[in-house]
Amino acid sequence: MTRSNRSYLAGFLVLPAVAVVFLAMIVPLGYAAVMSLFDFQIGRENSGTFVGLKYYIAFFQDSVALHSLYITLAFTVIALALELGLGIGIAVLLSGIPERLSKPLRAIYSMPLLVSPIIVGLIWRYLYDPTFGLLYQWLGAVGLADDFGGLAKPGSALFSIIVADVWQTTPFILLVVTSGLSTIPSEVYEAARMDGAGFLRTLVRITLPMIGKVILLLTLIRGTDAFRVFDIIYALTNGGPANSTMSLSILAFKKGFEQYEMGYAMAISLITMLILIVLFAPLVKRSSFMVKE
Amino acid sequence: MKLRNIQWILVLALLTTALSACSSNKGNGEASSGEKVTLTISRWAGPHADDQKELLKQFEQETGITVKMDDVDYGQLQQKQTLNMSTKSGEYDLVWAQEIWIPEYIKSGYLLPIDSYVSNEALNPQNFDFEDYSPSLLSILTSDGKLYGLPTFIQLPIMVYNKDMLDAEGLKAPSTWDETLSVAKHFRDKGTGIALPAKQGQAAVDIFTSLVRSNDGDYFDSDGKLALGQPSVAEAAAFWQQLAAVSMNGSANWHYDEVNKAVQSGQAPLGITISGLAGSLEDAEASNVAGKIGYAPLPYAKQPYGTLSVWNWCVTGDSKHPEEAYRLAAWLTSKGTEKALSQKNGQIAARQSLFNDADLVKQFPFFPAVGESLEQADTQPLDPNAPKLMEKLQTALSALAVGSSEPQRILEQAQQDLQSVYP
Secondary structure: OOHHHHHHHHHHHHHHHHHHHHHHHHHHHHHHHHHOOEEOOOOOHHHOEEOOOHHHHHHHHOHHHHHHHHHHHHHHHHHHHHHHHHHHHHHHHHHHOOHHHHHHHHHHHOHHHHOOHHHHHHHHHHHHOOOOOHHHHHHHHOOOOOOOOHHHOHHHHHHHHHHHHHHHHHHHHHHHHHHHHOOOOHHHHHHHHHOOOOHHHHHHHHHHHHOHHHHHHHHHHHHHHHHOOOHHHHHHOOOOOOOOOOOHHHHHHHHHHHOOOHHHHHHHHHHHHHHHHHHHHHHHHHOHHHOOO | OHHHHHHHHHHHHHHHHHHHHHHHHHHHHOOOOOOOOEEEEEEEOOHHHHHHHHHHHHHHHHHOOEEEEEEEOHHHHHHHHHHHHHOOOOOOOEEEEEOOOHHHHHHOOOEOOOHHHHOOHHHOOOOOOHHHEOHHHHHHOEEOOEEOOEEEEEEOEEEEEEHHHHHHOOOOOOOEHHHHHHHHHHHHOOOOOEEOOOOOOHHHHHHHHHHHHHOOOOOEOOOOOEOOOOHHHHHHHHHHHHHHHOEOOOHHHOOHHHHHHHHHOOOOOEEEEEHHHHHHHHOOOOOOOOOOEEEEOOOEOOOOOEEOEEEEEEEEOOOOOHHHHHHHHHHHOOHHHHHHHHHHHOOEEOEHHHHOOHHHHHHOOOHHHHHHHHHOEEOOOOOOOHHHHHHHHHHHHHHHHHOOOOHHHHHHHHHHHOOOOOO
8 A cells, every 4th residue: 555545544544533522522612612602591592692701701700600619729639639649659558568468458449449429429428427427426436526527517528528539539549550650660679779778768769750650640630530520529518518619510510500501501611621721731741651752 | 455345344334323323213203193102201209209100000001191200319300301301302291390490491482381281171080170279389380371280299398396305305396486496405405406408408498488488578678679688587597597506417418308317217306307208207117206206387487487399290392292291290180199199108289178188187197287387388489580599598598507607797798699680
């Protein structure tokens, strides 16, 4: 086959996949962008009135919307930090103990990954309930039951949700980091040990830099997921108490389906996407894992 | 060459799949006359839905029409109905809709007017008695002189109390605000308190509306303008805050089902739950407190006032079998069917004759409390901007329940936030 024939063939074979991406992602995105300029309710798209950038401007003037942006950022930063820290930490620790122990342990730690997010929400809702839940029984046993607000106080509700989210997502980080760690040749560790490097120095100077690309990838995946958090907040507190756990996705949901302002909901979703691009695009650029070395 | 063959096979496979998908769609859309009619109805899942499924078998026997029920969780019900009706695919023939959704549905053209069917004797069950439907409930379903559905299931928040627990402390069942506060506080000091559905959501607002109206007040003043800062509302907000302070631990995140569980397990001496769930308190198998519960209207300042929510069977605009769908709606809301359903699980129908039916009252001691609440009752405001008012109140009440903010200030803040909607 000549070179030009081969590239035509390649283009033709890729066409179905491109068509799917275009139809399932680009077209709805374009539709959302256009419809966010209209005031309409779901089901009545034809009778929407053109309002231009009203919703985008309204978003930055609405204290509830700005507060939800703040909450979403706080959730993303704290949850991501905890998940990465715990995931990498457990992975590194498990890699240091004999296989017979680490294999079953890793399996046990990976179990939360198998549960669907809404069920995780329900499990934790009952764990956190002061009258019916296990958590308060344990806290009561050590006399701390009154100090922890749980899901009922604005200050602690977000933290409680973060704990539930960390519980669910750390296994994913654990598994990916474990596979990343397996690519580090053992000679490097032997050399480090012979040079007298301790556990912490090995970790900081050798392990982490060598799985740097993996961590970058995880930050990208997990960070964008955390920013768009919905299921677990919906199941646990539905945005309350007093809007203290209202993330951008929950706000968009309420605006679109409970307030009948679908245009506003779409504007919020697009703003979410734009913020994500601004925050994470540098990461994508920096990561050379996509390019052949 | 080998590559080219595979290429053609792939293309052919893709085309075949695409074509078969198209043709199977067409097949489903047509229904030849003389074929068995199947109706799809949309409603809220749960024990009531299961009981209704049982009774529907009777309908199928009588008329030969098969009924498929798509019962979903309350949280997704409205979205699913809206999505299906907006695509005009005829997916649903009959929808079970709450009164707050009705104005929207009518405006969007989702519902079919049923006046012509109501007057058609052939479609109505025996002893239909159209006048027996509560007129105020029918007015919710009427727009521009046309009727858009039949009311069926009424829900009201009511107060419940554990008679044994109150007697053990020598306390009388509370009815006014002050009485309720003192009884709740008595139990709070002992570790429990009143079980309150104080989660940020509509339940709290429904209760709050009752409190405001029982204080001779309303969200709007006599000119029809929004006035959340007026004394009747502020007093109700202060009461709500005080009540939340003496509520059971965790109430700030409870909805009606958790409250019901707390009462059912015998832990809660006082509670505010919804009439639809009260039946399960008397279920001897599931409840620890069957027979020990007393029922009353919500705590009132001046006189009891109920916030009612009424569910209605409505024929969809895009239904392919509107006559059969209406027939089903009329059958479901007939006196016989409603009484049978009430006897199964204590749900309250929109049929006036059933409120004081001797059999039902004996079986369900909470019917008189509901009847009393219904003497003076109204729905939430139904104007198109009402959802925004509800949302602001949800946030305000949640803030009052968990914090120590000034009720007056919070209400005035909410009023200000709503200025663009209610000038």
